[in-house]
Amino acid sequence: MEQLEKRILLALFLIALILPLFMDDYVLHIIILSCFFIMVASSWNLLAGYSGQVSFAHMALCAIGAYSSGLISTHLNLHPFLTIIIGALAASFLGLIIGVLTLRMKGSYLALTTIAFSEIIRLVLNLEYKVTNGSVGLSVPGLFGDVSSKIPYYYTALGLVCLVVFSIYKLVYSNFGLTVRSIREDETAAAAMGVKVVKHKVIVFVISSFMAGIAGGFLAHYNMLVSPELTTITQMGMVIAMAVIGGLGTFIGPIIGGLSLELISEYVKEFGNYHLMIYGLLLILVLRFSPRGIAGLLKKKSRVQNNPIIKSKGLENEVQK
Amino acid sequence: MLKVEGLTKHFGGTKALNGVSLEVEKQEIVGIIGPNGSGKSTLLHNITGLYLPDKGNIWFEGTDITNLPIDKRARLGIGRTFQNLRLFKLLTVWENLLVPAIQLKKPKKEMEEQAAELLELVKLSHLKNEQAQNLSIGQQRLLEFIRAMMLDSKIVFLDEPTAGFHPNMIQTFIDTLQELNRRGKTFVIIEHNIPAIMEISTRLVAIAAGEVLMSGDPHSVHSNPEVVEAYLG
Numbered sequence: 001m002e003q004l005e006k007r008i009l010l011a012l013f014l015i016a017l018i019l020p021l022f023m024d025d026y027v028l029h030i031i032i033l034s035c036f037f038i039m040v041a042s043s044w045n046l047l048a049g050y051s052g053q054v055s056f057a058h059m060a061l062c063a064i065g066a067y068s069s070g071l072i073s074t075h076l077n078l079h080p081f082l083t084i085i086i087g088a089l090a091a092s093f094l095g096l097i098i099g100v101l102t103l104r105m106k107g108s109y110l111a112l113t114t115i116a117f118s119e120i121i122r123l124v125l126n127l128e129y130k131v132t133n134g135s136v137g138l139s140v141p142g143l144f145g146d147v148s149s150k151i152p153y154y155y156t157a158l159g160l161v162c163l164v165v166f167s168i169y170k171l172v173y174s175n176f177g178l179t180v181r182s183i184r185e186d187e188t189a190a191a192a193m194g195v196k197v198v199k200h201k202v203i204v205f206v207i208s209s210f211m212a213g214i215a216g217g218f219l220a221h222y223n224m225l226v227s228p229e230l231t232t233i234t235q236m237g238m239v240i241a242m243a244v245i246g247g248l249g250t251f252i253g254p255i256i257g258g259l260s261l262e263l264i265s266e267y268v269k270e271f272g273n274y275h276l277m278i279y280g281l282l283l284i285l286v287l288r289f290s291p292r293g294i295a296g297l298l299k300k301k302s303r304v305q306n307n308p309i310i311k312s313k314g315l316e317n318e319v320q321k
Numbered sequence: 322m323l324k325v326e327g328l329t330k331h332f333g334g335t336k337a338l339n340g341v342s343l344e345v346e347k348q349e350i351v352g353i354i355g356p357n358g359s360g361k362s363t364l365l366h367n368i369t370g371l372y373l374p375d376k377g378n379i380w381f382e383g384t385d386i387t388n389l390p391i392d393k394r395a396r397l398g399i400g401r402t403f404q405n406l407r408l409f410k411l412l413t414v415w416e417n418l419l420v421p422a423i424q425l426k427k428p429k430k431e432m433e434e435q436a437a438e439l440l441e442l443v444k445l446s447h448l449k450n451e452q453a454q455n456l457s458i459g460q461q462r463l464l465e466f467i468r469a470m471m472l473d474s475k476i477v478f479l480d481e482p483t484a485g486f487h488p489n490m491i492q493t494f495i496d497t498l499q500e501l502n503r504r505g506k507t508f509v510i511i512e513h514n515i516p517a518i519m520e521i522s523t524r525l526v527a528i529a530a531g532e533v534l535m536s537g538d539p540h541s542v543h544s545n546p547e548v549v550e551a552y553l554g
Contacts, residue, residue: 175423178419181411181412182420185408185410186407189408191390192395192400193469194421194472195424196392
């Protein structure tokens with residue numbers, strides 16, 4: 001990770017730590033939702049950006065985590081902290097099944113198969129009314145019981161984001177992560193270098209599904225409600241937009257994307273579904289001018305500023321053009 | 322060390338390999354020549370595991386590897402490069418070298434020392450932190466070559482390793498290859514650069530229309546009328 005990225009992350013973390021001292025519940029609510037999206041976008045980025053598996057089933061797996069946790073905590077009277085983990089395990093189990101079923105698939109084949117899976121999950125959640133309460137949504141217990149303050153949820157969200165993001169960081173920059181990145185670059189060449197391609201791809205699918213399940217479980221017990229809305233293609237599109245606009249295949253990208261797009265979304269939501277047009281427009285602009293997203297721009301700026309030759313000749317502005 | 326017997330491979334109605342048999346001894350440098358479409362690369366793909374043959378068998382150090390997947394063959398010590406470069410382009414030169422070593426679960430220090438030494442040999446040490454895609458074609462070929470060596474490969478198949486080389490680089494490549502050969506490595510090289518392959522190889526195998534035409538001393542194979550005929554049509 002580049003120095004500039006580290007500084008940005010540290011600054012964001014420090015600001016986040018003291019934010020509840022200055023901000024009202026509404027702002028905390030938006031940041032909590034941002035944390036949810038950062039977790040989902042980061043875990044999707046692990047799958048798509050680092051291992052090259054573009055899946056559209058991520059929000060469906062997130063919903064599996066949410067519903068499993070909600071149902072278990074309701075019916076078995078277990079604490080949500082425990083059921084969130086059980087829900088995440090359920091999501092990773094389904095992730096394992098999808099991962100195994102789509103082993104040999106790439107590109108549009110993988111995308112279509114995962115869209116089909118996502119639609120099946122959405123339909124089951126809508127139709128199995130007796131279990132899921134259908135499109136109305138399932139009421140689930142709060143993570144902190146009847147506590148109405150946002151602050152415990154805020155710090156839990158912050159803690160979970162740190163945990164997920166730190167785990168991804170450790171994973172990506174480990175030997176396992178390097179192997180996974182080589183698969184993204186060229187599966188055949190990776191196999192010719194001794195890489196067990198299938199095994200690594202499935203493991204990444206399972207890990208990212210677990211993280212999506214954690215995010216889903218947390219959201220369910222924060223909202224005290226979980227609905228099939230979570231599995232719509234619109235929601236999946238938002239997560240993809242966050243990862244891509246932030247910078248696909250970069251560590252900081254989904255964090256910037258999740259935070260900034262959720263903030264933008266709050267300001268433009270009065271336009272109803274038109275806010276998706278703004279996402280679309282942003283996506284087109286970013287892909288046109290910086291295919292590696294906002295993080296790509298930061299990397300370029302950082303490299304230019306740290307290049308001793310460019311610095312000595314005072315050409316920073318010229319090169320950045 | 323390597324024994325190939327009656328290897329046959331079809332692509333639709335085309336017979337790319339027609340009962341090819343070949344043996345390679347330890348520490349040999351075997352050059353494979355032949356016109357375009359003669360089956361050289363198909364032979365290489367079958368031996369390294371990218372394709373599975375329709376008929377025939379392949380033994381490596383006494384083990385039948387005919388149906389082993391490519392990654393298992395690689396971990397057994399069969400390395401390769403590709404005719405069309407297949408580097409991990411967005412990874413750095415250094416990371417490209419570590420990927421194969423990681424699969425062998427080598428200690429960190431050992432793999433770093435090995436990578437540094439190989440970079441030194443091909444004179445690319447100064448580029449270790451550069452993304453592979455930023456290297457020239459010749460440098461990329463050298464990188465792909467030493468990446469295959471990071472597998473501790475006992476035998477390495479090189480598919481047109483000097484294509485796109487600056488003349489200066491050919492010597493670096495030959496020196497490195499011969500140094501590694503002195504240390505016990507075995508090489509099988511497909512090459513159209515005849516002067517280079519004549520200089521490097523200890524034995525030449527000529528292939529045409531999916532069959533081995535001749536195998537033997539490089540000069541006698543190269544000057545054989547049948548081989549000349551196959552090349553020139």
